Amino acid sequence: MDRFPPLRLLTTFEAIARHGSMRLAAARLNVTQPAVSQALKTLEAHVGTALLDRATRPAQLTDAGELLARAVRDGLGQISAALEDIRALSGQDGAQVTVSCTLGMATYWLMPRLPDFYASHPDITVNVQAPSTDLPHLSPGVDIAIRYGTGSWHEGTTTKLFDERVCPVAAPALLDQLQAQGIGLDRAPLIHVRSPHNQHWAGWEDYLKARDIPRTRLSGQTFNNYVQAAQAVLDGRGVMLGWHSIAHGAVRDGALREWPDAQVDLGTAYYVTASTSRAGTAQTFLDWLLGIVGPTADPDRNT
Secondary structure, X not given: OOOOOOHHHHHHHHHHHHHOOHHHHHHHHOOOHHHHHHHHHHHXXXXXXXXXXXXXXOOEEOHHHHHHHHHHHHHHHHHHHHHHHHHHHOOOOOOEEEEEOOHHHHHHHHHHHHHHHHHHOOOOEEEEEOOOXXXXXXXXXXXXXXXXXXXXXXXXXXXXXXXXXXXXXXOHHHHHHHHHOOOOOOOOOEEEEOOOOOOOXXXXXXXXXXXXXXXXXXXXXXXXXXXXHHHHHHOOOOEEEEEHHHHHHHHHXXXXXXXXXXXXXXXXXXXXXXXXXXXXXXXXXXXXXXXHHOOOOOOOOOO
């Protein structure tokens, strides 16, 4: 750690890199320009090379400066995010709740319903996180996780939100074309959602097996998240598996159409898991979440 420069030097350098001049950095930091210049010289002496090319007008970062600027920017951003998480954990950050769910669930189901929550609870902020692993879970700073599967999770308190059903969906024009040509799901162009992190989701192999539809080739376009795949389907590139709760809006609006008589219940559902140490704001959100699907567990309510 003795090779690590003082933090004040790094924050001053980040301000120079961000604003493009020592004058603007000094104004933003509320210090004199000579103080900024001296801090930069001290930092350059510490790293052993020039960080700013003073021969250019305006002065530009050197290659070493660019490298350090990116690292400092990322590092300060991570520190800031960690401090926000700490404030949230200790209840210092006002009335807020953090929800973790998949990108598809966030985009197509949860976010369109949040205005209803804000209308009743304008003083509560809802932070929605969509983990890149596609495996929402409770972690420090996360109050509620909305997950798809069979409910076999052990942390927190888990409640079924609603049963899920799956049906192939396609753009209306493509579906009409396939039906006019007599092409069924055994030969239709397929869109896949695959990644090392979403193997808990059913794929075309599972669906075709459940429907007892033989198919020799499963090739087709592959995407690593549902939102990208959905855009390809909207563009008429193929047929994808549509989870009813997520695809319902596009089907209702006519942008997508379900394959006729092809809906399947794979025995899965969406569940909501809440931290046992959740605050009152998280309980308020959980009550609202369970309330909007109602006692019949209908995912299409409030749409």
